[in-house]
Amino acid sequence: MSMSSDEICEVVITAADAEWLAGFTRRLVEDRLAACGQQIAAIRSIYRWEGAVHDDPEARVALHTRTSLVPEIVARADAEHPYDVPCVFALPILAGNPAYVHWVLAETRN
Numbered sequence: 001m002s003m004s005s006d007e008i009c010e011v012v013i014t015a016a017d018a019e020w021l022a023g024f025t026r027r028l029v030e031d032r033l034a035a036c037g038q039q040i041a042a043i044r045s046i047y048r049w050e051g052a053v054h055d056d057p058e059a060r061v062a063l064h065t066r067t068s069l070v071p072e073i074v075a076r077a078d079a080e081h082p083y084d085v086p087c088v089f090a091l092p093i094l095a096g097n098p099a100y101v102h103w104v105l106a107e108t109r110n
Helices: 017-029 065-082 098-106
Strands: 008-015 036-049 052-066 086-091
Touching: 008 017, 008 065, 008 098, 017 036, 017 052, 017 065, 036 065, 052 065, 065 086
Parallel strands: none
Antiparallel strands: 008 052, 008 086, 036 052
């Protein structure tokens, strides 16, 4: 996948602790790795881990950022996230309000 500096995406990250996730999101925004993060404080995750099915409360954030910054966001999550294998994935943005796309690009590192 080519990652030009003007492509944006939405990066989803989940965590057990909503306050930890809010702080992590704030650090990413402060460091210009994301223009914003829209957090849902309470989701329910049902998943298989180490052979058992779990049903746990989590929080979820959707970050708006440049596609080119995703590897750095993944690296930060790997380094700072409490999970052994944090959920971090990027979804493509196919189209949007041009003014909002411009704002995301202006508020993130080139």
